[in-house]
């Protein structure tokens with residue numbers, strides 16, 4: 076009787092040892108998996124923030140690019156008291172950006188009563204307008220009546 080129980084005890088101890096090994100293995104695998112996961116995340120995070128920084132820099136360097144998202148944009152330069160180009164044909168929802176290259180103030184005043192415009196564009200300043208309906212929009216400079224331009228929205 077005593078021999079039998081000794082064997083049983085030994086078997087149990089063996090089983091316990093095996094069980095302990097399995098648990099240790101599982102714990103090791105879990106730790107390794109967690110470590111791998113953390114390492115992958117550490118690798119990914121700097122890449123993501125690099126991309127974000129590049130995007131932010133791009134926006135800062137090229138602020139005029141923002142209205143292009145909704146439609147194309149066109150430049151009209153004001154140089155030597157002339158609108159250049161003086162006539163511009165665009166499509167609906169295109170944006171026109173006037174830039175004053177001169178050293179004096181100009182206005183962008185639309186001929187039609189009640190039309191929008193810009194009363195005083197300082198040297199180096201810009202004014203942008205998105206045209207959302209078809210038509211011919213003639214404009215001039217209030218200060219220099221010889222300055223005339225037209226935007227045709229097709």
Ligand SMILES: [Cu+2]
Nearest residue numbers: 181216218219
């Ligand atoms: Cu002017």
